[in-house]
Amino acid sequence: MLKASNKTGLVFFPAFDWAIDPTHPEREERLLYTQDQVVEEGIFDIQGIIEYKPELVTARDIQRTHFCVPDEKSMTTESHFISAGGAIAIANAVMNKEVKNGFALVRPPGHHSMRVTHGGRGFCHINIEAIMVEYIRSQFGVKKIAIIDTDCHHGDGTSDIFWHDPDVLFISLHQDGRTMYPGTGFPDELGGPNSKGSNLNIPLPPGTSTEGYLYVIRNCILPILAEFKPDIIVNSAGQDNHYTDPLTNMNFSAQGYAKLTDLLKPDIAVLEGGYAIEGALPYVNLGIILAMAGIDYSGVVEPDYNPEKLKQSVSITDKIKKTTDQINDYWQQRNGFREKSGKPGELVIRHKEVFYDTDNIFERQKETIRICRDCGGSFEIDSKATPGHHILGVHIPINACKNCREKGYDFFEEADKTKYERIYLQDRPKNHYEIK
Amino acid sequence: MIIGLDVGGTHTDAVLLSSKGIEKKVKVPTDPSNLFNSVLSGFTELLATIDPGMIKRVVISTTLTTNALVHQDMGPIGMIVSAGPGINPDFFKTCDHYYSVAGSINHRGREKAPINKMEIEDIAKKLKKAGVKYIGVVSKFCVRNPSHEILIKRILNKHFKKIFLGHHVSGNLNFPRRIATTHLNAAVFDLHKAFFQAVKKSLIEKGLTIPIQILKADGGTMTLESSMDFPGQTVLSGPAASIMGAIPHAPANQDVIVLDIGGTTTDIAFLVDKAPLLEPVGIKRGRYKSLIRSLRTDSKGIGGDSTLRVNQGELFIGPDRQGPAMAFGGPAPTPTDALVVLGVMDEGDKDKARSGIHEIAKQLALSDTDAAEQIFKKCCSVILKKTFEMVDQLNSQPVYTVHDFLEGYKLSPQKILVLGGPAKFFAKKIEELYQIETMAVPESSVANAIGAALARTTCEVSLNADTEQGIMTAHEEGFAEPISKTYSEDDLIETAYSLLREKALNSGADTENLDEVEVIEFQKFNIVRNFSPRGKIYRTKIQLKPGLIKGFETVLH
Ligand SMILES: [Zn+2]
Ligand SMILES: [Zn+2]
Ligand SMILES: [Zn+2]
Numbered sequence: 001m002l003k004a005s006n007k008t009g010l011v012f013f014p015a016f017d018w019a020i021d022p023t024h025p026e027r028e029e030r031l032l033y034t035q036d037q038v039v040e041e042g043i044f045d046i047q048g049i050i051e052y053k054p055e056l057v058t059a060r061d062i063q064r065t066h067f068c069v070p071d072e073k074s075m076t077t078e079s080h081f082i083s084a085g086g087a088i089a090i091a092n093a094v095m096n097k098e099v100k101n102g103f104a105l106v107r108p109p110g111h112h113s114m115r116v117t118h119g120g121r122g123f124c125h126i127n128i129e130a131i132m133v134e135y136i137r138s139q140f141g142v143k144k145i146a147i148i149d150t151d152c153h154h155g156d157g158t159s160d161i162f163w164h165d166p167d168v169l170f171i172s173l174h175q176d177g178r179t180m181y182p183g184t185g186f187p188d189e190l191g192g193p194n195s196k197g198s199n200l201n202i203p204l205p206p207g208t209s210t211e212g213y214l215y216v217i218r219n220c221i222l223p224i225l226a227e228f229k230p231d232i233i234v235n236s237a238g239q240d241n242h243y244t245d246p247l248t249n250m251n252f253s254a255q256g257y258a259k260l261t262d263l264l265k266p267d268i269a270v271l272e273g274g275y276a277i278e279g280a281l282p283y284v285n286l287g288i289i290l291a292m293a294g295i296d297y298s299g300v301v302e303p304d305y306n307p308e309k310l311k312q313s314v315s316i317t318d319k320i321k322k323t324t325d326q327i328n329d330y331w332q333q334r335n336g337f338r339e340k341s342g343k344p345g346e347l348v349i350r351h352k353e354v355f356y357d358t359d360n361i362f363e364r365q366k367e368t369i370r371i372c373r374d375c376g377g378s379f380e381i382d383s384k385a386t387p388g389h390h391i392l393g394v395h396i397p398i399n400a401c402k403n404c405r406e407k408g409y410d411f412f413e414e415a416d417k418t419k420y421e422r423i424y425l426q427d428r429p430k431n432h433y434e435i436k
Numbered sequence: 437m438i439i440g441l442d443v444g445g446t447h448t449d450a451v452l453l454s455s456k457g458i459e460k461k462v463k464v465p466t467d468p469s470n471l472f473n474s475v476l477s478g479f480t481e482l483l484a485t486i487d488p489g490m491i492k493r494v495v496i497s498t499t500l501t502t503n504a505l506v507h508q509d510m511g512p513i514g515m516i517v518s519a520g521p522g523i524n525p526d527f528f529k530t531c532d533h534y535y536s537v538a539g540s541i542n543h544r545g546r547e548k549a550p551i552n553k554m555e556i557e558d559i560a561k562k563l564k565k566a567g568v569k570y571i572g573v574v575s576k577f578c579v580r581n582p583s584h585e586i587l588i589k590r591i592l593n594k595h596f597k598k599i600f601l602g603h604h605v606s607g608n609l610n611f612p613r614r615i616a617t618t619h620l621n622a623a624v625f626d627l628h629k630a631f632f633q634a635v636k637k638s639l640i641e642k643g644l645t646i647p648i649q650i651l652k653a654d655g656g657t658m659t660l661e662s663s664m665d666f667p668g669q670t671v672l673s674g675p676a677a678s679i680m681g682a683i684p685h686a687p688a689n690q691d692v693i694v695l696d697i698g699g700t701t702t703d704i705a706f707l708v709d710k711a712p713l714l715e716p717v718g719i720k721r722g723r724y725k726s727l728i729r730s731l732r733t734d735s736k737g738i739g740g741d742s743t744l745r746v747n748q749g750e751l752f753i754g755p756d757r758q759g760p761a762m763a764f765g766g767p768a769p770t771p772t773d774a775l776v777v778l779g780v781m782d783e784g785d786k787d788k789a790r791s792g793i794h795e796i797a798k799q800l801a802l803s804d805t806d807a808a809e810q811i812f813k814k815c816c817s818v819i820l821k822k823t824f825e826m827v828d829q830l831n832s833q834p835v836y837t838v839h840d841f842l843e844g845y846k847l848s849p850q851k852i853l854v855l856g857g858p859a860k861f862f863a864k865k866i867e868e869l870y871q872i873e874t875m876a877v878p879e880s881s882v883a884n885a886i887g888a889a890l891a892r893t894t895c896e897v898s899l900n901a902d903t904e905q906g907i908m909t910a911h912e913e914g915f916a917e918p919i920s921k922t923y924s925e926d927d928l929i930e931t932a933y934s935l936l937r938e939k940a941l942n943s944g945a946d947t948e949n950l951d952e953v954e955v956i957e958f959q960k961f962n963i964v965r966n967f968s969p970r971g972k973i974y975r976t977k978i979q980l981k982p983g984l985i986k987g988f989e990t991v992l993h
Binding site: 001011012013014015016018022023024025027028029032033035036037039040041042045051052053054056077078079082246278282283286290295296298299300301302303304 | 521522528723725834
């Protein structure tokens, strides 16, 4: 009799009637073969695996995370509300201890979606993990969260959202940005002045195989997690590292994904990318589910899997070792970096440009943050999109100190109403959102 | 005239119906060690004064396979499964002679690894040596491509009496359930065949020569001949018989709860516009999970003969039964005794009932009447609580499209139909307590036999088309045909209808009861590779809904 040794929650929402457009990789049939495999394996009959129905998020849930320009409705379809709601359904099941861990197999994905969102980027409109993380923090008072993004693309949206947050450790491993969309995610991108080192990027050379991925998990991510001691671990479980993925150049496998999950032991996994819908996703998803549930996954092997052909070269192995050494070094220096980034009370300005490839929008940002040693620091973002709107967003972090809370209101009150179409206030301590 | 006969756990009920209504009803005790005798004595009594030539239809429902499943009295069966990548198939082991073999088919139905003929030959030798006569063969994704099962059967054919193939069981995916279901069919085949051949023979001797129909777990019927390939489908047809018997009294266009209150348990089911809800995948009872189509029923261990107890001032009802109510000579107080004490029920020995209830009342520090009232109310509330938990569960079932998520059907029952011995007492009380229209089904004690008599033939067809591969298939029906690039949704539905019609007629449906067809699933996907469309996948599932044959319903009012 088959029984899960970990009670595992699953949300399966393949959105069989939703696509970005008919031939887009992010389209109706993406999870069809995964569903076939999972149903044929009898996954939902296994004792200890519980299927949940997605919830439906509201604009309020999105407002904890995003400044949607001009508003949430114009940025999303129902499918986004259900996809984010799928992640939240799993979060509820895990946080209420109905299950030990959970996996939201939902679409559309979200990890390229940033705090300010003027449209679609990399198939994403709103960031479903970030919405879930902010929900967990507001609803359950959890302080420290680690997000490990194992999608093959840099999780630049999630990185942006938690850039200034010392309580959220965000680690992305991905194919080197010099060879892959979105072209960011280099080791020296480490987070904002108050949170340096809580944003870690591990670019991997094209051709990295299972060996390389597991090396990074064992020698970099697990030790860092052990030091950070998160209350929960979230895995942005993109599946586009697979050796058959049409959009990437990596050599990861279903066995590798299962092993990675087994090592990482995420409390919550959320599906991100992965576009080898026939040859990879059915096996990778099955492997992840079994690994989470603590069931033997050794039989989950792609029919054409040949580990000899997928072996990585010695030079790739060397490069990966160098990168992880560097990341470990940065992680150890994080407190020193924060000390050197400025005096408390000072304002630091950063300029940033964002391109929305899905919707063809160009955005320029000017961000001003208060240096603080007691919290992540309040900040304002002046954002102008072409074509689009010119807005100002003010964010007060959830664990803000008194000074930063006051500074946040100063930003909001002093903002020049003639300059911006809209001025947004995201007051996380009060769970309050306001537009003027 | 038509006959329905239902062999239940304690009674065998039979009715004779004509266009004027119930002509005759019979109740004989069931002898669990000799079900054949129970069936026979039912027929003997029913036909005593009737010309068998007037009988146009006979439907039988028995607990034969259910008992076999419960008591595990099945002959040695050989199982050969071919899994390919995925969960280790040894987890789904059904019996001692269980072999997992080479070969792999993927989710699109493409062969990924071949069958090893030598391996199968070797297993055949071992099975023969072990005296195995019946074999089940199941390959993963056989519903997409059954060629491996067919090949294995071809190798085994000369050695064994009968071979059951997984893809004949159902068009649904679920490898572990398909293994369990194929095994069940093989395991009860001998028993089923011997039993019904004996029944058929003795009915012919009585002059009844029309084809015999057998009730299935989904509340539909099939002919005796077609049951030989799927004897497992008769498992748990008992609850189905009763629920079908409630349908004549259900209003159209409404959601209705059906409660069948028996001695030990209460079965709960739902009707939507006079059609019973079905299990989405197949029968599930505890650990046993199958692909057998079945009505969606659940049961709660509470009934008229449930044992009453008080523990630390709290009243407990069931789930065990020690015997009949004390009012009828039983050993322990029961809800039926409470009904007698309250004067709600006239039958039974009042003094004995009161003495039982008095023991309970003392422990609850209540008067006998107050205690009886509390027992009665608690029975109603336990049953209704379970019922509404089921409604919530049905309404929170996962769905896979945005449309179904936002606009999916929500069950909201407006009426309750109650069956079983104490139906009329309970109906009144439930209505009083819950303000929901509640009615005891007339002739409730033989509603099961009426349900069997009136159940129409049901069946289901799954048809898939893949324009990239240029083929449409309904492997369960042994159907596969090439299609062109211009193949459309309409073509698919048309083919599905004609396959369903053919299947229904082969299973004994008559032409005037073929119109209640329903598309239960339809999906359409573009196959895109490298940003260009390569074809379409269509999937549909249609069914002949469970329901009643025409011409008898109104006479039962
Ligand atoms: Zn990543
Ligand atoms: Zn990706
Ligand atoms: Zn601060």
